[in-house]
Amino acid sequence: MTWTLPEPMLTAPVASPDLPPGHAAEPKWDGFRAQLARYADGRVLLRSRAGTDMTPAFPEIRDAALAQLPDNAVFLDGELVVWEAGRLAFERLQQRLARRRGASAAAAARASPAHLVVFDLMRQGSTDLTPWPYSQRRTALEDLFAENGLTAPLTLCPSTTDPDTARQWLTWTSAGLEGLCFKPLRAPYKGGARAWTKYKVRATEDAIVGAVTGPASAPRTLLLGRYDTTGRLRYIGRTTTLPRTTGTALAELLTTTDTHPWAGRTFSAGWGTREVLSVHLVRPDLVVEVEVDVARDAAGRWRHPTRLHRIRAELHPMQVPKFGEQD
Structure with missing residues (x-):
């Protein structure tokens, strides 16, 4: 007799890294x-x-x-x-x-x-x-x-069912661990059900706005960069879609330009698509703080979308950590 693999059991996100009672934690x-x-x-x-x-x-x-x-x-x-x-x-x-x-x-x-x-x-x-x-x-x-x-x-x-051990695993993020999965000890394996939960480690880091998508008067997303040790502005990631009011407010702080380190470069939309983005290059003089997870690609870029946390207008772009460094 040949049996069929069940659908994978899935997870739902949670905001707390604390191990819930009656659960086990896994990296x-x-x-x-x-x-x-x-x-x-x-x-x-x-x-x-x-x-x-x-x-x-x-x-x-x-x-x-x-x-x-x-x-x-x-x-x-x-x-x-x-x-x-x-x-x-x-x-x-x-x-x-x-x-x-x-x-x-x-x-x-x-x-x-x-x-x-x-x-x-x-x-x-x-x-x-x-x-x-x-x-x-x-x-x-x-x-x-x-x-x-x-x-x-x-x-x-x-x-583990020990909360302290689970917390200790969160220090493995430097090796690429994304967070924790929590699984009810008494729950069966329900294919396709989101009966497990996951906590993903996130942090805030600073980056320089180098380009935007959408109208220059109301940007939809920000393309972010950091300078490397040679003084080259390197692309590091892109934000999720901004609220319209946020995009409008940001537009007043950005200046479009054709003279730019990224002039002539194309950018992929990424995240599962090869669509080429239509972008407006802006003077790389505005610093923002974004929320990121620990996933990086081979080049050191943020592999997942970032979320805008706040504008850091008080910071000079050269105060932002160098490409490949973390805050």
């Missing part, structure tokens, strides 16, 4: 959500949250599933990650997925090996574990790793 990794199925007939499926078959792109995960997991049906849920230079490298995962098959995928696996950080067990043999409470599934998952000697690239995700 929130900066990677790709992935479910791994090892069937009794030897087939292996590594599936993305959206249902994409990623198995050919990550041959080291497929090989580990065949070599290490029991030869009955085992369904695992986890996060695909790549470590590089002591931190998580999300951009390497993106490159891995682009090299989907054959020799190209094998070469990419050698250059940037992935790990599957496993945090849930949904099926073992003929037993469907999804009705079980999290605490019982977690015990079964730990037993699976211990009894079968599972090792890298299969990695057991830490889990």
